[in-house]
Amino acid sequence: MAATPPAHLSPRKKPRQARAAMTLDAIFEATIQVLLAEGLHRLTTTRVAERAGVSVGTMYQYFPNKQSLLYALNERYLDIVAEKVEKTCRGKHGATTAEMVQALVDAYWQAKTERRDVTRALYRSAVELDNEALIEAFAQRVDAATIAMLASASDGSYVDLHLVNTTLLAVIFGTVRNVFERNLTASMEADIRSQLTTMCLSYLKAASADRAAR
Amino acid sequence: MAATPPAHLSPRKKPRQARAAMTLDAIFEATIQVLLAEGLHRLTTTRVAERAGVSVGTMYQYFPNKQSLLYALNERYLDIVAEKVEKTCRGKHGATTAEMVQALVDAYWQAKTERRDVTRALYRSAVELDNEALIEAFAQRVDAATIAMLASASDGSYVDLHLVNTTLLAVIFGTVRNVFERNLTASMEADIRSQLTTMCLSYLKAASADRAAR
DNA sequence: ACCTGAACACCGTTCAAGT
């Protein structure tokens, strides 16, 4: 689960009535819409409230400030991505390293591409916040999933699995973000994605204790 | 040189007198200071002006808006990084692939680490802006430098040098950013840096036409 | 050519009042 956010960013209260839960959903949905339609610097509490059909005061019942709204939005999003990656990893226990890497890169890339406008908007929105806790929680969750997967590989083991795994994830996360921030053609993007897979695989082979022992 | 920024982000005028040049420098310096001391969301035009010892009106003579100030700051910074990478690349023409990769990762990582607080602050500040043009210009400049270097390698050539090179840079840029956004120990960071070098190298070997032909 | 700072429209956040 996501780590508890810093106090000044945590939601004020949870909705206790169905009406309130709907209000919250409307606020999140409105935030995404304003973010996409107007951009981060035009994302104002007034505009979000208006689009959500509530008053500003209502927003402030759930979130102590604007940042915490964006924080919660990113948290939701990362939860979904993490869940997808976890599921993929569980499905590949015992497989070959090649299958694992392929599946991992595909799952992560796919999760980020599904709604690429939202992904981009959230990458940007995250800047305002004290988001280290958020990123760290996400990283550790994925870390656990991929470590367990790699440890079960049928064709290789690593002297320092922890380091290899952290490196692998830093490279995948980083590269995907870098690609998303540039304006590349779809085919160039697809090419890089496939090259990234190749690259991760050749790294794992080079780092494999198994191979070194042969 | 850096590409011309979008009209709404380009500086209003260049300083024509020594006094004005000093004013501009003071504004840039103040911006970095406020960014480091107070963070992005407390970076206000008033605060920057006050710290720079000028009035707000003066700032607006040089920059049409707050974004353009951050744009110019990032431009300056990326120019310095690009220059360092270019110099490193020129120095390795004709060397082995291993030397090149090592030098490239070191140069880039080093440039970003030199003032890591500034690097982090600028990564964050860049979010507000329409910074695609900025990133693209930087990427293309480095791209040209590394392509020329790799093409001169004494021990390998590539079927699709362009793709290999773009992938390599996306991975390096992305990974470095990812590492900077996390809170890792110094030794963990050093380890990842060295692993990244290994990884790039094993990728280049795998992608080398030379080796495939053997 | 360069600088000033009061003025304006707008933003984040609060809180007394409502259902």
Next chain:
DNA sequence: ACCTGAACACCGTTCAAGT
């Protein structure tokens, strides 16, 4: 328990006036 919206302090940006 939940929602409202006027009120307040502050922000980005302008522009008439100064040197």
